[in-house]
Amino acid sequence: MSAALRLFDLAGADDGLRFSPNCWRTRLALAHKGLGVETIAWRFTEKDAIAQSGQGKVPVLVDGDKWLHESWDIAEYLEDNYPDGPSLFGCAQGRATARFINQWSSEILHPAVARVVVPDIPAVLHEKDRDYFRTTREAAFGRTFEALAAERDEALAALDRTLGVMRSVLAKQSFVAGAAPAYADHAIFGAFQWARVISPVKLTAPDDPVSAWVDRMLDAYDGLARSAKRVGRA
DSSP: OOOOOOOEEEOOOOOTOOOHHHHHHHHHHHHHHHHEEEEEOOOOGGGGGGGGGSOOSOOOEEEEEEEEEEEHHHHHHHHHOTTSSSOOOSHHHHHHHHHHHHHHHHHIHHHOOOOOOOOEEGGGGGGGHHHHHHHHHHHHHHHHHHHHHHHHHHHHHHHHHHTHHHHHHTTSSSBBBBBSSHHHHHHHHHHHHHHHHHOSOEEETTSSSHHHHHHHHHHHHHHHHHHSSSTOOO
16 A cells, blocks of 8 residues: 555645545545545645646646646556556456546536536635636636526436436446446546535435445445535534
């Protein structure tokens, strides 16, 4: 087990509130590999702290003198440089399939979830991040947070449609990757953990196969995700 790994992990005003979907991908990948890591609370306006990575977003993983960013690139690095732990992908074909799922999650699922949960985020941000977050996100969405909040029912309906194929798959198998979780699951679950940590809104119905999968992911890796601090809860 490595004790040298450090992960810059997005936090709210409360250091313990860690809500980035991409950081959760990396935290689950590290747990899957059995690797210890020191997580460092980081905030949107603390660009200088991760300047050595050559960019301004998290996750950023530091391994000795290596500064890595982008959750997918970090996953590939962990797979290739820590081969003694369980594989994140299973095989070359599994890696290629996980890359597709990772990209689908980033380009399709994350925006759909964001329309639901983003209006809840400013209330829990550190004061120094609030103006930055509102300015950048409202520009990206082309509407105010208040307008997004008013459209939440529509956003939930759109998300439900987005999850249709995933729902069909999970009605027949326990995890996206099959009988046990792997990086394909991490890539998708990060979005659900994002919502679970930051918002009181339920993304899926209790009897939805996706909800059952979320519960299984919460229990994975000794309950790492289930034990995470949530808004309004310890």
